[in-house]
Amino acid sequence: MWRHILQEGYKAVSRPILFIILATTVVLAWLAIPTDQLGLDWLRDQVASIRDMIHAYPLASWGVFFAAYIAVAALSLPIAVWLTLGAGALFGFWQGLLLVSFAASIGATFAFLASRYLLRDWVQSRLGNRAQVIRDGLDRDGAFYLFSLRLVPVFPFFIINLLMGLTALPALRFYIVSQIGMLPATALYVNAGTQIGQLESLSGILSREVLISLGLLAVFPWVIRLVQQRLRRRRAYAGFTRPRQFDRNLIVVGAGAAGLVSAYIAAATKAKVTLVEAGEMGGDCLNTGCVPSKALIRSAELAHEMRHADRFGLEPHQPEIVFRKVMQRVHDIIAAIAPHDSVERYESLGVEVLRGYARLVDPWTVEIAKHDGSVQRLTTRSIIIATGAQAVMPPLPGLSEVGALTSDTMWEALRDRDHAPGRLVVLGGGPIGSELAQAFARLGSHVIQIEAGDRLLAKEDPEVSDLLRAALKSEGVEILTGQAATAAGVASDGTKWITVGNGVDARRIEFDEIIVAVGRAPRLKGFGLEEMGVRVSRVVETNEYLETVFPNILAAGDVAGPYQFTHTAGHQAWFAAVNALFGNIRRFKADYRVIPWATFTSPQVARVGLSETEAAEQGIPVEVTRYSLEELDRAIADSQTSGFVKVLTQPGKDRILGVTIVGAQAAELIAEFVLAMKYGLGLGKVLGTIHVYPTMAEANKYVSGEWRRNHVNATMLSVVERFHAWRRG
Template identity: 35%
Template sequence: MTYTHDVIVIGAGAAGLTAAGGAAMFGLKVALIEEAEMGGECLNTGCVPSKALLAAAARAQSARDGVRLGVALGIPDVDFSAVRAHVNAAILAIAPHDSQERFEGLGVDVIRTRAQFLDRTTIQAGNRRLRAPRFVVATGSKPRIPDIPGLTSLPFLTNENLFELDILPEHLLILGAGAVGFEMAQAYRRLGSRVTVVAPGAPLGRDDPDAVALVTNQLRIEGVVLELGREVIEAKRTEQGVSLVLDDKRSVAGSHLLVAAGRVSNIQGLELAAAGVEAGKDGIVVDARRRSSNKRIYAIGDCRAGPRFTHVSGYEGALVAADLALGIPGKVDWRALPHVTYTDPELAQIGVTETEARERYGRIDVIREDFSENDRAVAEGDVRGFMKLVRYRGKVIGVTIVGAHAGDLLEPWSQVITGRTSTFALGSAVIAYPTRSEITKAAAFAAHEPLVFGAWPKRWAQLISGARRLRG
């Protein structure tokens, strides 16, 4: 059998770009296949535009809140077309890092089409038939659309088209009280929309209840209406927009509807069965090395069962690149997995929450420090929130932080929880995206990059690749 490439990566989001770029830097012949936009969901319809929108909303809110510090700015004048221009500018500024030209410059064969497996070692990519001893599936996820009568007949929004709005919604209804639902609720409320959030369960369900209560209360203070613990039994079109019928027979009407009810893996059309790859309801089934049931094929990022964050995708991409190029069988370690909800105040978590720790270990220690005792917080006039350390037998296993810039305070706790302290450890840490702490990881990685991608690792990668070609 003749191989066209050493490794073929399907999907050019955070996971696929990291895997493809890393393998190429080790000297492997890499194909990267993407049918949509380079950069995937995070760059185009997720992390980047949402955080840009949140930044604009924060400026508007600072005008309202300035009077507390003796600076009266008055009611903000929001130009939504300018806000949208800011969001688009942020995407355009970051796009070159994920561009086709950049990866072709690294030696990657970038193919802009869809792909499907023909057998365990062959794919069809447009009019090209490609073969490789190893594959990486990194096709990401897409919005989950709840099974609500009438919903699919409405012109609803998801993150895929939310940032295309050219007018500010008069009244935005949001289905879902997870991170995306809460972030967009606060952003649009601060920009001037009326906002109502409807969700069947508790908000931010994977987070510490004390921290969630603080964030929830802040949204209510700012005027977001929260209909929590309510099922939607029907969705209707109205002259003004949309209407949701709740399980208590009340109706909630709005001009726009945003569905933010979670994600599902985007693996349709890949013909995974032809490649011997098992998939379940949560995505492709993988082991700790991110290998599928066909050990030649890895699955990383949102397309596989497991946590769905941009920083996790990058982490898995780096692990798989080392496995592909050097034969180093790295396994995922979720002990210090962070996630951040970028509301104001931010809610940041690394490791397990207090509730999870009590369920898992029983007897634990909890240490709490309030920002009201922090001099910087007092000086800035924002003492909302706290830090909570969760310990088991004297070892920190989880940290919750709620307050201003909480996500930027997580980084050192990754080192504490894993017990790793070195430049290499900082460079390989899983840092929540996007936070300013990423600059620490970038600098640490740059410090050991010449060693990792030096002459000897490249020679070893070539030997591994050659052996795989011979084995088929």
């Protein structure tokens, strides 16, 4: 109870009181100081007077300054830097350093304890996302992480103090690390204050001593970063012997989207690069993911249009579907695209391609077990792990007995069938499960889609889920949401079955085939990562530069997260390749600010940035503008009016925070908003761009127009109306 009262009291009065104190101090100082006498002479006289008082009452002066500094640090007041400079000017270097270093650490510890015991909920609510960053850093590097922040703070010192209070770090360790970590910067600031305090004239600012002090302050962060990098490298590579020379500049493990782009960039910059792939070139996207699924969806879409040709003024026709031919088309399309990702193409670009299994022996050595039975070891300056992901098979009792398929295995398993499975269960209500459920329903299967969650496409807004559910249901897909599968098996007569729900609500469903689409997990095993000390959790753990604990070993694509999209893998690959090849000169942080994605159902679902649900959960105020495709001329002409464009903007401004598009060609339409968000263009710029008529892309312009109409200045309109009335006479 008392903690809650203190938190609320602090919340209610801290800002007003701080503002009043600062404002009052400024006013009193302005009134007290004779402004007509301001100048270096006056300032030097004031410093001399304070020094005389310190000389006369040293212990009292030290005590007052010490207590004042502790209070400033504990309350996180923004004057600590000036007090530090003042300590050097008034007390000299050694006394100033002694006072400030201990006072700053003690004050920081008070703030740390207040955050832990008094203000925990308040700090958590205000700085929650940053708190997780701190926790992750402590889990990764322990107290060294705090030491690194103290040397060159990623966050301001007061935020570090408060956020550390939310962790399990012992208070004594926090104090000791802070005392040591803040000492170098404190010494530089105290020394600068000492030099400034000795100025006799303004020309003294150009003295060698002052310039050196100010220069040290400027270069200190860069020097410390280099030292930190060196320390991290020494810790990471302890126990390993670095080769004196290398066979390659870069070895890339995995020839999916991330691996291919990484190898391409390396070859384009004339690096000696080897690409290792155990499976098919092109990875999952080409062979079992994006390409085959979209080919299947297009065939299913045409079959659906034939059944509903009356929507276009034609006689409807029940298509004769030979599923084997549909699957042959899928494989023909894979074969047509495969040369883009082939061994021959990449070798022509200057990439050495080795077919086999790669295993890291040490941070610079990769052993390749080739398909021909030979083994080759290569040393390399850098390594990029781009091993992709694979479908997850949940631990459902009996699932292995029923021959469950996944989006990885179904293409070969169903390839030679004349008909699509008569009774098909799709386990999973995400993008892959929804795409496959609709496609197979259109190709003749009776589909039952099972999702343990409350709705399909759980990452999208509820209205999106509802619209897609209605579309799938209208095409015959039976959707069971909020019902987890509990068991599967094969009856004595060979019938396959799966049970959903429990107790009286349990339901047994018989099927011919089941496709499991409950998610994908990175391929992490068999590459020597964990044995060598590369941190692996759900994905390969990397920093913002995509580096692992070994800076020369990087990861990109599904294996690195946080997104599992082919276009994100290619995006990451640029950062991974450039950092791997040129990181000693300059590194680039991977940029995830604007990441679009799409689900290729009908209607399509595409999004970039925040959803309305996410904005509400994160407490981000937004303004929502919608435009229905029912009003769009081209959508009407194409009989594809189901859907909408929804844009989230800052209240009162046209800055785009997120866009959701549901409807035909949504995946194409989203690109304009991706560009706008990437380069900071608001809805006003979209509205002012000419769009071809009649196109679906006009929906982007019209939703921008809706926003503009909602922000018309009523007063100005009234003035203009009177102006027009005056001109009419």
